[in-house]
Amino acid sequence: MTREIPDIVEEVAKKSKVKILFVCLGNICRSPAAEGVMRSLVDEAGLQDRFEIDSAGLYGGHAGDLPDRRMRLHAFQRGYNLVHHSRQVRMSDFDKFDLIVAMDHSNFDRLRGMASTLDDERKVVRMIDFVQGFPQCDCVPDPYYDGAEGFELVLDLLEDGCRNMLKNLMPV
Numbered sequence: 001m002t003r004e005i006p007d008i009v010e011e012v013a014k015k016s017k018v019k020i021l022f023v024c025l026g027n028i029c030r031s032p033a034a035e036g037v038m039r040s041l042v043d044e045a046g047l048q049d050r051f052e053i054d055s056a057g058l059y060g061g062h063a064g065d066l067p068d069r070r071m072r073l074h075a076f077q078r079g080y081n082l083v084h085h086s087r088q089v090r091m092s093d094f095d096k097f098d099l100i101v102a103m104d105h106s107n108f109d110r111l112r113g114m115a116s117t118l119d120d121e122r123k124v125v126r127m128i129d130f131v132q133g134f135p136q137c138d139c140v141p142d143p144y145y146d147g148a149e150g151f152e153l154v155l156d157l158l159e160d161g162c163r164n165m166l167k168n169l170m171p172v
């Protein structure tokens with residue numbers, strides 16, 4: 001699978017404020033971890049004022065919940081404190097955010113299907129397209145039914161992908 005940074009990223013990088021929404025299914029494992037990793041990189045770079053970062057899930061069944069205990073534990077071991085409360089994606093997210101970042105192909109297809117304009121459709125991108133290593137992975141896989149190694153892989157992919165995403169969104 002070839003990965004390419006989506007064209008829209010170059011346009012978004014010109015904005016004075018960049019708003020990113022990370023999306024997975026439950027918003028209790030992958031996307032709150034992505035939010036935590038990206039927030040930490042943005043803080044390290046001193047760019048807190050330029051970025052707005054949030055996460056949401058396509059499935060609303062965990063709404064209000066903190067991230068899964070296993071995800072919080074693995075993230076904490078790498079220095080990330082995940083405190084997001086799960087919420088479902090809403091139509092107004094397409095108005096508010098510049099990039100809507102899907103963790104897997106199902107998330108991507110469902111988000112693209114929700115978009116009501118072509119501009120909104122272009123905002124929906126795949127997390128894996130920002131990942132430079134891990135050629136064996138074609139998405140950020142759902143770790144919910146996996147063991148510890150599934151959660152570690154999610155964090156490895158997110159650290160790689162978020163670093164590259166931030167590099168491509170540096171002020172121009």
Ligand code: 4NP
Pocket residue numbers: 024025026027028029030031057059061142143144
């Ligand atoms: P996530 O993982 O999409 O990475 O938050 C999941 C969490 C919960 C469920 C599915 C995936 N679930 O079906 O409850």
